[in-house]
Amino acid sequence: MTFPNDETGQVLAEMQAAGIDLNAMHNVVFFHLFEQEQQAQAMVAHLTAQAPDMQVELTPDELPNVWDVNCTVAMTPSYEAIVAQEAEFELLAAKFKGYNDGWGIEA
DSSP states (O other): OOOOSSHHHHHHHHHHHTTOOTTSOEEEEEEEEESSHHHHHHHHHHHHHHOTTSEEEEEEOSSTTOEEEEEEEEEOOOHHHHHHHHHHHHHHHHHTTEEEEEEEEOO
16 A cells, blocks of 8 residues: 655555554544643533544643643544544644644554
8 A cells, every 4th residue: 555745644654564454443543732721621622522432632741831632533544534534623623722733543
C-alpha cells in the first residue's frame, strides 16, 4: 500500500512498515491543544453531548498553561479516513479556540 507524500502518509507508511495491520479497526487518538482550560473543557462537554460513545480525555500538557484534549475514535486508519476526521476535529477545535496536534494509534 502506498500513501501520499505528507505527514499523515508518512506516519501510516511507518506504521505499515512496523507491521501494524492498517486494514483492521484500531483506536485512533486525535490530539488537540488549548491555552485555556475552560476552552478545553467546553470542547470536552460538546463532544460528550454530541458523541457519547467517543472516549474524550482532558489532561494538563507538559508545557505550562496548555491543556490536551485527546479524542479516541475506533476506526480503520485509512489515509482518507484520518484526513477527514482530522479536518472535522480541526474545525471543532478552532470553534473552542484550540488546534489539532496530530494523531496516533493506541498501542
